[in-house]
Amino acid sequence: MLVVVGIIAVLIALLLPALSRARENAARVTCLSNLRQLGMAMLLYSNENQQYFPSSGAWVRADSPTVYTEMDEDWIWWQLDRDINQSPFARYLNVSGDKLQRLLQCPTDNVMDRQDLPSDIALGQGKYRYSYTINQAVSSGNTQSTLQCTKAVQWTRTAEKILFSEEIDPNDSRWAPPGDRLTTRHGSGFKQINPVTSYPVGSVCGLNINAAFVDGHAEPITQDYADDPRHYLIGGQ
Ligand SMILES: [Zn+2]
8 A cells, every 4th residue: 555655756756857848848838828819919900000010018117106108009098097908919819808818928927926016106097917928118108299219110130129128127018128128037047048159068948028010020039148138229220
């Protein structure tokens, strides 16, 4: 009897890591799929809007306590007083409601653990409840008069330019590199594929961040990759 119990215990010990790896892989794939759909929706949006991308939906702290303007062009209507289904990109996806919310959340991101936004800045807006944020180089400005959206056709080397990524604890829908750091939630056991980096040979550095690119595709990247201005600025190489 004890032998049987022992064997079962060993089997469980052998299986658990494999199961958790399988779960991690499934989460990574779902997240990449979310980002790919988001990327495609943004391209479709720009196609119907003289090539312009929508605005970032960001707020900034300024001298005035609530310098924060909701604009129709904000890519995601994430604030509590807005209907997420009305977000500009949403009409290019065939999901709405709960399914749309899930598409905007990485399966391993516990969005409810986040802090509410400070009440002196975003009164009653709760928190950013989604996982993906848009590169601020795509669109900047927080008010109608300062709004500057880029056009999809202005971007070159689009397969290397990040459109959306997964920020650590985002406070709005805009990612501001290099200050805003990205998550490493998708594991850390990957060998570096691209040898042209600052990492020592053979180090494990983790392609553990998912990103969507301006050409609409999605793939895992490293923080180093995201920190390189060539991968987030419209100009450059
Ligand atoms: Zn993810």
